Amino acid sequence: MLELKHISYTVSDAGAEQTILNDVSVNIPDGELVVFTGPNGGGKTTLAKIIMGLVTPTGGQILYNGKDITGLDITERARLGISYGFQQPPRFKGITVRDLLTIASGDNKLSKDKCCRYLTQVGLCANDYLDREVDTSLSGGEVKRIEIASLLARGSEFMIFDEPEAGIDLWSFARLTETFEEIHRTHSATMIIISHQERIIRLADEIIVVGGGELRYRGSAEEVFPMIMADTMGSCPVLTRKEAAK
Ligand SMILES: Nc1ncnc2c1ncn2[C@@H]1O[C@H](COP(=O)(O)OP(=O)(O)O)[C@@H](O)[C@H]1O
Numbered sequence: 001m002l003e004l005k006h007i008s009y010t011v012s013d014a015g016a017e018q019t020i021l022n023d024v025s026v027n028i029p030d031g032e033l034v035v036f037t038g039p040n041g042g043g044k045t046t047l048a049k050i051i052m053g054l055v056t057p058t059g060g061q062i063l064y065n066g067k068d069i070t071g072l073d074i075t076e077r078a079r080l081g082i083s084y085g086f087q088q089p090p091r092f093k094g095i096t097v098r099d100l101l102t103i104a105s106g107d108n109k110l111s112k113d114k115c116c117r118y119l120t121q122v123g124l125c126a127n128d129y130l131d132r133e134v135d136t137s138l139s140g141g142e143v144k145r146i147e148i149a150s151l152l153a154r155g156s157e158f159m160i161f162d163e164p165e166a167g168i169d170l171w172s173f174a175r176l177t178e179t180f181e182e183i184h185r186t187h188s189a190t191m192i193i194i195s196h197q198e199r200i201i202r203l204a205d206e207i208i209v210v211g212g213g214e215l216r217y218r219g220s221a222e223e224v225f226p227m228i229m230a231d232t233m234g235s236c237p238v239l240t241r242k243e244a245a246k
């Protein structure tokens with residue numbers, strides 16, 4: 001189980017203190033698929049980076065399977081089985097898709113068949129991609145899917161996906177959703193998926209709504225989805241004021 005206890009993150013911006021996360025406490029039980037959703041700028045990515053060790057919280061504690069991991073760096077957390085797929089994945093010039101999957105899997109002799117399986121799971125055809133470099137010649141959606149395939153190759157027990165739907169066509173997205181569903185069904189990993197997509201929200205055991213640097217709500221898809229739909233205007237103060245003035 002992952003436990004976040006009173007996590008805070010403040011930055012000093014031109015001398016002024018800005019609170020990005022304020023006293024966030026949450027437990028993620030083993031084998032669950034939890035979706036973090038909420039308005040842009042709410043703090044979801046920062047929270048994911050804090051779990052992965054890419055951002056150091058200014059307050060609070062993180063426990064993983066009862067062990068305090070607050071002071072561990074990203075490599076040490078990766079060794080414990082935590083992995084994170086960036087909202088905007090980095091590109092690696094000179095490294096092919098096959099190299100990336102091989103490095104991620106830790107198996108120097110990763111077979112073409114296995115590479116093919118990982119790429120198929122994210123809706124890509126291995127023949128078209130294995131020898132391509134993970135550089136700027138790939139589209140945003142392609143890099144995103146290749147990164148997700150590398151997380152699958154790594155086979156971590158705790159995976160965090162940050163808006164996996166971004167830049168992905170509907171066909172590939174359907175394939176990707178099936179992959180998440182399969183991981184969940186076979187209990188092969190605990191997953192946090194940051195997403196705004198109804199299809200992903202509906203897969204989740206629990207939805208956590210993050211807004212204004214705080215956890216706003218935790219509940220089932222049935223409870224949370226209607227709230228999100230009803231709140232589309234409420235997230236814009238200007239529109240809300242206009243509505244009120246009518
Ligand atoms: N290092 C930082 N310095 C200043 N502001 C930051 C920093 N990191 C994040 N923020 C701000 O914190 C807020 C939350 O960002 P983020 O976690 O990316 O939100 P989300 O993923 O929910 O859209 C945003 O307003 C963002 O600009």
Ligand SMILES: [Mg+2]
Pocket residue numbers: 044045046087162
């Ligand atoms: Mg984000």
